[in-house]
Every structure is written in C-alpha cells, then in structure tokens.
Amino acid sequence: MKVILLQDIYKHGVAGEVVDVANGFARNFLIPRKMAVQATKNALRAHKKLTERVEARRAQYENMLNEVAQQINGAELIFERRAASTGKLFGSVTNQEMADELLNVTGIDINRRRISQQNLRELGTHEVPVRIGTEETPVITVVIVREGELQEFLAAREAGEATEYDQVVEAEETVEVEEVVEEPVAEAAGEAEGEE
Structure with missing residues (x-):
C-alpha cells in the first residue's frame, strides 16, 4: 500500500515521503497512530505543502548540525x-x-x-x-x-x-x-x- 509518511519511520523513510509498505503495517500500525496517511489524490495534493515544510525544517536541521559539528570539532x-x-x-x-x-x-x-x-x-x-x-x-x-x-x-x-x-x-x-x-x-x- 502506498502511504505518505507524516513522521520519520526507521528503515522506511522520512516525513513527507511517499513509500510502499505492507498493507497490514499501514492499516494496523502507521495509519491508526497518525504516522502516515493513505496516498489518495487529495492526500497527494496536501503532500506538496507538507513537503515544502519538511524541506525547510530539514535545511534548518542540517544548519544546526553543521554548527554543532564546528563547535565540537577539535575539542580537547x-x-x-x-x-x-x-x-x-x-x-x-x-x-x-x-x-x-x-x-x-x-x-x-x-x-x-x-x-x-x-x-x-x-x-x-x-x-x-x-x-x-x-x-x-x-x-x-x-x-x-x-x-x-x-x-x-x-x-x-x-x-x-x-x-x-x-x-x-x-x-x-x-x-x-x-x-x-x-x-x-x-x-x-x-x-x-x-x-x-
């Protein structure tokens, strides 16, 4: 089943990705816990907005990680x-x-x-x-x-x-x-x- 991930799921993908997972995993775990939604036409339209937010958050996260790396690099x-x-x-x-x-x-x-x-x-x-x-x-x-x-x-x-x-x-x-x-x-x- 194709789903749109709403959260980062270990070994499956990051928030905003459209991934194919087992039907039971989607129906019994991801969708009830609001970790993913089924990839319908309406959901795919909403997915574009989510993707923009995720990309902005990911860029901010990368910048923060780079700053942390620079601060601890060479620490004694x-x-x-x-x-x-x-x-x-x-x-x-x-x-x-x-x-x-x-x-x-x-x-x-x-x-x-x-x-x-x-x-x-x-x-x-x-x-x-x-x-x-x-x-x-x-x-x-x-x-x-x-x-x-x-x-x-x-x-x-x-x-x-x-x-x-x-x-x-x-x-x-x-x-x-x-x-x-x-x-x-x-x-x-x-x-x-x-x-x-």
Whole structure:
C-alpha cells in the first residue's frame, strides 16, 4: 500500500515521503497512530505543502548540525586516571564520561552512542570521531594522563613543552602490526652491523 509518511519511520523513510509498505503495517500500525496517511489524490495534493515544510525544517536541521559539528570539532577532553607502569588504565574512560566532559567543555549535550569509539584503556592522546549525521565527522581529542600528573601536564602544555601524552595513540590493531614490522627491521640492522 502506498502511504505518505507524516513522521520519520526507521528503515522506511522520512516525513513527507511517499513509500510502499505492507498493507497490514499501514492499516494496523502507521495509519491508526497518525504516522502516515493513505496516498489518495487529495492526500497527494496536501503532500506538496507538507513537503515544502519538511524541506525547510530539514535545511534548518542540517544548519544546526553543521554548527554543532564546528563547535565540537577539535575539542580537547582531559581525564586523569590510575594506570599501570605499562600505560594500561585500571578501568577505562567510557563514552558516557566523554559525553559528560564534552558537555562541560563545550556546553553541547551529545548522546554517548554518537561517540564512535570503544572505551579507552591506555594513557595518551586519542582522536575520537563523533557521529552527528553531517557530511564531515567532527573529531575530539581525548587526553588521558596518569593520576597525580595532571598539574604537571597542564604546566608543560602552557609552557609549550612536549609531554609523553602528546603522541596520538593508534588503534590496537595498528600497534600490533607495528610490533610485527619492528622485529624484521631489528634483524636487518644486526646483519648490516655484521657486514661492516
């Protein structure tokens, strides 16, 4: 059955679209809940007016998303955590903690599910993308410092000195690949010394 959606319906379309759905889905769910109307001639005429309103609302929504993306892009979130001597955290920095800190830093409330990163479990600087729905994905910088070293880190940052936390931590898969690549290089260097 062809219906005109009055609301955004997940996996079926957005408000204002004419879509073909199962008869039972339309009769038993969409139409009784005023989420859609049957696509008759009169309804299609009214659909044009609705389409204009939806397009205006969609453009306004896109502009708002772009502004939010610009505001949070490059935001730096600093966390202080206990960690082992290897740099692994006792616990982790969760998406919810990142969202809460982003709200404190920028004043923008982002749902934790929009932060597209697993919980962070290592000291260092992490680049974390945030899925907002715009063409460009904003990236926030999450810095995790060892407990008790936050003041030293901030002082070094103000003085312009490099710290051990400034190096961006790559994804775990990349780290494993780097370790495998380093072993043959070390052997090749040993052979080169033996030749001289």
